[in-house]
Amino acid sequence: MSAAESTDRQNEAALARQAFTEQLRLLSLSFPALLLVGFIVLVPIGWLFWLSFMDADGFTLAHYERLLHPSYALTLRTTFELAFLVTAVCVVLGYPLAYIAAQMSPRSARIVLLCVLFPFWTSLLVRTYAWLVLLQRRGQLNTWLQDWGIIDTPLRLVHNFTGTAIGMVHIMLPFMILPLYAAMKSIDENYMRAAANLGASPVKAFWQIYVPLSLPGLGAGVMVVFVLSLGFYVTPALLGGGRVMMWAMQIERSLAVYSDWGAASALGVVLLVITLAILWLFSRLTGAVNAAAGGR
Amino acid sequence: MLRRPATSTQITHLQRLWLYILCGLVLFYLVVPTLLVIPMSFSGSRFLSFPPETWSVRWYKAYFNSAEWRAATSVSLQAAAWTTVVATVTGTLAAYGLHCSRMRITKHLSVLLVLPMIIPVILLAVGIFMLFAPLQLNSSLTGLVLSHSTLAIPLVLITVTAGMRNFDLNQEQVARSLGASRPKAFLTVTLPQIRNSVVSAALLSFVVSLDEVVIALLIAGGDMATLPRRMFLALRDEIDPTIASISTILILLSILLLGLSQFLDRKRSR
Numbered sequence: 001m002s003a004a005e006s007t008d009r010q011n012e013a014a015l016a017r018q019a020f021t022e023q024l025r026l027l028s029l030s031f032p033a034l035l036l037v038g039f040i041v042l043v044p045i046g047w048l049f050w051l052s053f054m055d056a057d058g059f060t061l062a063h064y065e066r067l068l069h070p071s072y073a074l075t076l077r078t079t080f081e082l083a084f085l086v087t088a089v090c091v092v093l094g095y096p097l098a099y100i101a102a103q104m105s106p107r108s109a110r111i112v113l114l115c116v117l118f119p120f121w122t123s124l125l126v127r128t129y130a131w132l133v134l135l136q137r138r139g140q141l142n143t144w145l146q147d148w149g150i151i152d153t154p155l156r157l158v159h160n161f162t163g164t165a166i167g168m169v170h171i172m173l174p175f176m177i178l179p180l181y182a183a184m185k186s187i188d189e190n191y192m193r194a195a196a197n198l199g200a201s202p203v204k205a206f207w208q209i210y211v212p213l214s215l216p217g218l219g220a221g222v223m224v225v226f227v228l229s230l231g232f233y234v235t236p237a238l239l240g241g242g243r244v245m246m247w248a249m250q251i252e253r254s255l256a257v258y259s260d261w262g263a264a265s266a267l268g269v270v271l272l273v274i275t276l277a278i279l280w281l282f283s284r285l286t287g288a289v290n291a292a293a294g295g296r
Numbered sequence: 297m298l299r300r301p302a303t304s305t306q307i308t309h310l311q312r313l314w315l316y317i318l319c320g321l322v323l324f325y326l327v328v329p330t331l332l333v334i335p336m337s338f339s340g341s342r343f344l345s346f347p348p349e350t351w352s353v354r355w356y357k358a359y360f361n362s363a364e365w366r367a368a369t370s371v372s373l374q375a376a377a378w379t380t381v382v383a384t385v386t387g388t389l390a391a392y393g394l395h396c397s398r399m400r401i402t403k404h405l406s407v408l409l410v411l412p413m414i415i416p417v418i419l420l421a422v423g424i425f426m427l428f429a430p431l432q433l434n435s436s437l438t439g440l441v442l443s444h445s446t447l448a449i450p451l452v453l454i455t456v457t458a459g460m461r462n463f464d465l466n467q468e469q470v471a472r473s474l475g476a477s478r479p480k481a482f483l484t485v486t487l488p489q490i491r492n493s494v495v496s497a498a499l500l501s502f503v504v505s506l507d508e509v510v511i512a513l514l515i516a517g518g519d520m521a522t523l524p525r526r527m528f529l530a531l532r533d534e535i536d537p538t539i540a541s542i543s544t545i546l547i548l549l550s551i552l553l554l555g556l557s558q559f560l561d562r563k564r565s566r
Contacts, residue, residue, distance in 0.1 A: 023397050023398060023399050024399075026393045026396050026397040027393055027394075027397045027399055027401070027402070027405075028393070029389040029390060029392060029393030029394075030389065030390035030393045030394050030405055030409070032385075032386040032389060032390070033386040033387055033389065033390035033409055033449050033453070034390070034405065034408065034409065036382075036386060036442065036445060036446050036449065037408060037409055037411060037412060037446055037449060038408075039427075039442075040412075040420075040424060040427070040442055040443055040446040041411055041412050041415065041420060041423070041446060042411075043423075043427060044420070044422075044423025044424055044426055044427045045415065045419065045420075045423050047423065047426060047427070048419070048422065048423050048426070051426075093318075093322045093325075094322075096315055096318050096319055096322070097318075097319045097322045097323070099315075100315060100316065100319045101319075112319075112323065114554070114558065115323045115326055115327050116326060117554055117558075118326070118327055118330075118550075118551070118554060119326050119327070119330060121503060121550040121551075121553055121554040121557075122330055122546070122547055122550045123506070123507045123524070123543075123546045123547075123550065124507055124509065125507070125509060125524050125527045125528060125531070125543075126330065126333065126543040126546050126547060127329075127330050128531070129333070129527070129531060129535075129539055129540075129543055130329045130330045130332065130333045130543070131329060132531065132535060133332075133333065133336065133344055133535070133540070134329055134332065136535075138343070140332065140345065140346050143345070170325065170326070170329070173322075173325075173326060174326075202307050227414070230416070231416025231417065231418060231419070233417065233418045233509075233510050234509050234510065234528065237528075237532065238528070238531050238532060248416060248418040251418050251419070251422060252418060252422075252513075252514075255422060255425075255514075261426075264422055265422075268418075268419045268422055268423075271416055271418075271419060272415060272416070272419055275414070275415070275416060276414075279414065
């Protein structure tokens, strides 16, 4: 009797061991990817973090103290202003489009989504270039506005805050629309019918039923757009024409112009901490991290 | 078309015409400015306008006759091709392993693998530049492929994991109970069924590498200058109309890839 029991137990233990090895083997399939991410992302970021606290004499906070200088505060303000503005405009433009697309027949919705995906697949540089050509002083937009007699003198549309914002909204809009559309598509139409049945006006039903139900998508879109805007380099560097200093440009400049690793790493750590803090905050608020990750 | 509300709680299409107009304008804003580059690239003068005053292919000639642009294109295509291979293989393996394993750590590992998408690219670029300097990987194809693959892995992971969710893993169990080894079961049963998401992931990796500017700006100097790097520098210093012709080629390429991915998507959903 006891011999049989012990055999059973041995068998169980052997099976458990086998199952564990199996699981471990499955897990090991992710090791090449993890190795790559660890080597290319984690090691350098750790190193940057360490560098930001170091100078020739050892531990120091000097790099961070320098960030208190007013010029950095200005950069930080520009960065946040642009990120807020771009996010707000993306909500205003993206929400109605996603709303209409979610109500369309599948065929029409596919055409709309194709229009949203097209800029998504087109090179970032190509789109920025298009704006540069269209918005410049003797560019197409100014020519048209003058031909139609709307303005007399060409507007300054590029190499400033306005141009940067126009270009950035264009780049960011798909990131807002796609998660919004996904969230709206999953809203049951019967809720709106029930609200109407209970006497709510369409406007009231929209604000009290539809908007709250679309919040996960909105949260995901806002988070992605805001975080990407904070760290954006290419479009502000080209459309801002050096007059719009973003945080990311400050990092590149402190390296390319001053070869100042201490400043660059401290600036980088600050950007990373702000980014992670915002992501954490949003994921607490909406639990939308997964929705955002599925957005692309 | 609903002209009059059927009930007091209905809104007619006419009442929300403003909404349709707004949406039309947004779609216009998303698509048209980029497409305007195509006719403008056939302009005969240095100053690009729409419609061009004179038509010519001089900017295409300028592109194809320039050894520098051709070299940059070749580097970019090589980097994109290798990135597609590395990112798709490692990313798909990771997606499969993390999806099938029931260990609790898988969730954390997935987050770790999505990190390259979350961390600002400029930061990655600075870090990679610093890491590659002692390893002499700066200005090398290997360095470019390694960093672009890392950027593409999150996208592959997300796309393939989404594909795995629609696949019944029991099918693989059946294949294994009939004597197939795990690799064989994966290759003959699982992979054919998630094929479309794997191909979509590969297309995405290709685009990520072909479009990447910031890392290339820092690490891809000299002979290893990629097309986006050259384009960025040319745009920053002076607007060279040759970029219009390159842009047109890139736009057509992205329309092709988008069409392909849509085609695969529709096949997948069927």
